[in-house]
Amino acid sequence: MSTDTRVITAHVPLGLADKVEAMAARLERSRGWVMKQALAAWVDQEEERHRLTLLALDDVDAGRVIDAAAIQAWAQSLSTDSPLPPPAA
Numbered sequence: 001m002s003t004d005t006r007v008i009t010a011h012v013p014l015g016l017a018d019k020v021e022a023m024a025a026r027l028e029r030s031r032g033w034v035m036k037q038a039l040a041a042w043v044d045q046e047e048e049r050h051r052l053t054l055l056a057l058d059d060v061d062a063g064r065v066i067d068a069a070a071i072q073a074w075a076q077s078l079s080t081d082s083p084l085p086p087p088a089a
Helices: 014-027 031-061 068-077
Strands: none
Touching: 014 031
16 A cells, blocks of 8 residues: 555535544544545445446447336336336346
8 A cells, every 4th residue: 555645625514523523533543544434435436436327328328228108107017916027128
């Protein structure tokens, strides 16, 4: 792991800062450690969201889509005695 670091400053609402401080105390870690963990998790989540968005756009470009009316009809049928099978692309 690289020891190179950069300071990033952010203004956060007082309530959020209080929660970070409380969590750091409970975990017996520094506020900086808590913030690094939170930021890393958020970046990972956003990278995954971006990856999934690109996959979805590839599906659209390839015509692998399901008509919204078919989805709605299927969803509405789920509360009936004879639900429809899930629509397929």
